[in-house]
Amino acid sequence: MIPYDLPMALRSLPAVVLLLLILCASNLPGGEPPFVEYPADLKPYLATLHQRPGSLSFQGESGPELERWRRKARGRLKDLLGLKLMEQTLKEFEPRVELSPAQERTDHLRFSGTIETEPGIRIPFWLLKPKSIGSRPHPLAICSHGHDRIGRHTYAGVWRNEAHRQQGTNRGGPIGIQAVRHGFIALVPATRGLAEEIELPDLKGRHGKRPCRAQLIHALMAGRTAVGERVWDLQRLLDWGLTQPDVDPSKVLMMGNSGGGVLTVHTAAIDPRISIAVPSCSFTSFRSREGYIFHCDCCLIPRVQVELGDFSDIGGLISPRPLLAINGHTDGLHHRPAVERAVARVRRIYRAAGATSQFRHLWGAAGHQFYPDLMWPLIQQWLNHEEGRFHRDPATGLPQSAPPGS
Numbered sequence: 001m002i003p004y005d006l007p008m009a010l011r012s013l014p015a016v017v018l019l020l021l022i023l024c025a026s027n028l029p030g031g032e033p034p035f036v037e038y039p040a041d042l043k044p045y046l047a048t049l050h051q052r053p054g055s056l057s058f059q060g061e062s063g064p065e066l067e068r069w070r071r072k073a074r075g076r077l078k079d080l081l082g083l084k085l086m087e088q089t090l091k092e093f094e095p096r097v098e099l100s101p102a103q104e105r106t107d108h109l110r111f112s113g114t115i116e117t118e119p120g121i122r123i124p125f126w127l128l129k130p131k132s133i134g135s136r137p138h139p140l141a142i143c144s145h146g147h148d149r150i151g152r153h154t155y156a157g158v159w160r161n162e163a164h165r166q167q168g169t170n171r172g173g174p175i176g177i178q179a180v181r182h183g184f185i186a187l188v189p190a191t192r193g194l195a196e197e198i199e200l201p202d203l204k205g206r207h208g209k210r211p212c213r214a215q216l217i218h219a220l221m222a223g224r225t226a227v228g229e230r231v232w233d234l235q236r237l238l239d240w241g242l243t244q245p246d247v248d249p250s251k252v253l254m255m256g257n258s259g260g261g262v263l264t265v266h267t268a269a270i271d272p273r274i275s276i277a278v279p280s281c282s283f284t285s286f287r288s289r290e291g292y293i294f295h296c297d298c299c300l301i302p303r304v305q306v307e308l309g310d311f312s313d314i315g316g317l318i319s320p321r322p323l324l325a326i327n328g329h330t331d332g333l334h335h336r337p338a339v340e341r342a343v344a345r346v347r348r349i350y351r352a353a354g355a356t357s358q359f360r361h362l363w364g365a366a367g368h369q370f371y372p373d374l375m376w377p378l379i380q381q382w383l384n385h386e387e388g389r390f391h392r393d394p395a396t397g398l399p400q401s402a403p404p405g406s
Contacts, residue, residue, distance in 0.1 A: 035288040035335040046291035050305070057309025058316055058345070062352040073308055074270050074317050080301050080308070081228030081266065082219065090118050095236045099127065107131055108180045110156070115189075117236040124197050125189035125237060126156040128180045129246070139251035139383060140241055141179035141186045142234060142274075144267075146259025146282075147212065147296065149196040156188040172280075172370025175255065182376055184253065187241050192230050193298060194259060212298035226298045231267050238273060251275050251383060257370050258282055258333075262299050269317035276322045276382055278375055279315075281368045283325035283361070285338040286311050294334055312342035316349030322358045322382040323350075326374055328367045358382075 038046060056076055061069045078084050099113040111127040130138070145151025150160060157174035159165040168174055179186040192198050193215030202214040216226040234254075242249040253276045256264045261282025268277035286305060287293045295311075308314060315323060323346070327339050343361040350359040360378060364371035 033337075034290050035338070036290060036292045038290055043290070050287060050291055054306045054309070056307055057313050058349050058352075060348070060352065066349075066352050070317055070319075073313065076307060077266075077304075077314060077317070078270050080225070080304055081231060081270075082222075082224030083228050083232060083270070085223050086118075086228065086232050093118055095240065097240050102129075104131070108177065109133075110158075115233075115237050115240060117233045121192070121198070121233070123189050123192065123233050123237065124152065124195075125187055126152055126158065126176065128156060128176050128186040128188065130180055130183065130185075133246055137246055137248035138183060138185045139253060139275075140247045140249075141176070141184040141253040141255065142238065142241070143176045143179065143186055143188045144230075144234065144254065144256035144260040144263045145188075145191055145194065146257060146261070146263075147194055149194070149199070151195060151260070152188050152190045156186075170369075171257075172372050175257075175370055175372070178372055178376065179253070182380065185241075185244070185247055187237055189233065189237055191260065191263065192233055193226050210298075212296065216298045216300060220300075220302070225301050227263065227266055227301060230263050231270070234263070234267050235271060238271070242273065249273070253278065253379060255280065255375070256282075258368060259296060259299065262295055265311070265315050265318070268321070268323070269314045272321070274318075274321070276324070276379060277318050278324045278326070278379065280326045280370050280375070281328050281331050281334070281364075283315065283327060283339065283342060284311065284334045285342045288335050288338050292335075294338065310342065310345065312345035313349075315342070315346045319346075319350050319353040320355030320358055322378075323360075324375065324378050325359075325361045326364055326371050327361075328364045328369060328371075330366055331368045333368055 056069070056073045058069065096116045097113060099111050102109040102111055108131055109129045111129075112124070113127055114122045114124050116122045143155045145155055148154055150164070153160065154164070154168045155174055156176040157168070159168070176186040176188040190197050193200060193212045199211035200215045200218060202209050202211055207213040207217055212226065215229070219226050219229055238252070241247060242252075252274050254264045254268055254274045255261075255278035257280040259282070261279030264277050264279045265283065268274040282295075284294050286295070315325070325343065325346075327334060346359055347356070350356055362371070362374045364374060
């Protein structure tokens with residue numbers, strides 16, 4: 001597995017020589033400790049399998065070349081996700097939204113809604129608004145959950161019982177209500193394949209009794225991906241959210257933990273309407289040095305490694321917009337060296353974009369959860385500070401980071 005950040009002199013060596021050097025270095029004292037240990041006879045196979053990815057991985061482009069890379073890679077990502085196919089097959093379908101009357105809470109208004117994003121697929125969501133909405137438009141927050149069957153309720157503080165409330169608050173939530181208290185209007189949707197209301201049952205247990213994997217199998221058979229379907233749902237909800245008169249369409253925050261963070265990265269990478277992206281406990285390389293794949297298999301995108309490179313390349317497509325990635329120091333689902341490699345690569349991309357201050361990575365002190373004390377100060381800084389303000393590009397009408405000195 002040839003690292004992305006090798007010096008040019010080493011890249012010119014034959015692949016076999018490079019692989020031997022890497023394998024030897026990993027066994028030296030002070031080398032990177034492995035996340036897992038595969039059987040010795042499988043290590044050469046994995047090393048060969050995961051050689052340097054394809055031509056659309058970031059190669060140090062800058063200026064106009066960087067924008068060309070971004071455009072080509074973003075288009076190819078949409079294709080690999082199955083989004084272009086969905087756009088073609090669903091071009092005649094008009095999403096439909098139903099919204100209930102407001103429920104008045106202590107400090108916010110809560111609306112229950114559904115959006116039909118394709119025939120028969122109805123995504124339930126919570127819409128949360130500050131109680132004193134005022135006349136000025138508010139920034140919009142989209143809060144996407146991961147592998148939690150009642151995740152939209154967890155994020156919106158709609159507790160099933162006391163145990164649910166304690167679990168949600170102990171993991172840094174409820175993030176939707178926090179967004180409202182920071183002046184946002186929040187959309188908190190169910191995630192297709194992960195939420196109880198919109199999961200595809202694994203009948204007869206053929207796919208490990210895992211609805212998320214059942215969704216993946218069906219999607220792949222149809223030329224889609226599970227992640228692509230989830231991105232599609234969020235984009236249709238965003239289409240609707242940006243039409244609301246009390247929403248500022250130039251300020252859109254997207255955030256999520258775990259699988260919701262993976263979804264945040266993919267959505268922000270292809271949709272420039274996302275102004276700020278905050279993936280929590282999800283940002284890492286696709287795999288460890290020895291070949292361990294970190295994300296759930298429902299996050300699989302066929303050919304993504306050989307064509308686009310690493311998860312960090314996808315994260316780099318968010319540049320120059322603000323990206324805050326947070327990982328938990330004791331999160332056993334990820335490996336610090338793999339996280340640090342991904343972070344270093346994204347820093348290179350943001351540096352090439354002239355936007356070094358728009359990417360931050362922070363370590364939380366605990367495990368697989370949100371870290372609101374780390375998140376919100378930076379989010380507010382990017383919203384309010386000069387280097388984080390947004391304007392609409394006159395050519396595209398899309399919100400973009402303001403150029404330095406504007």
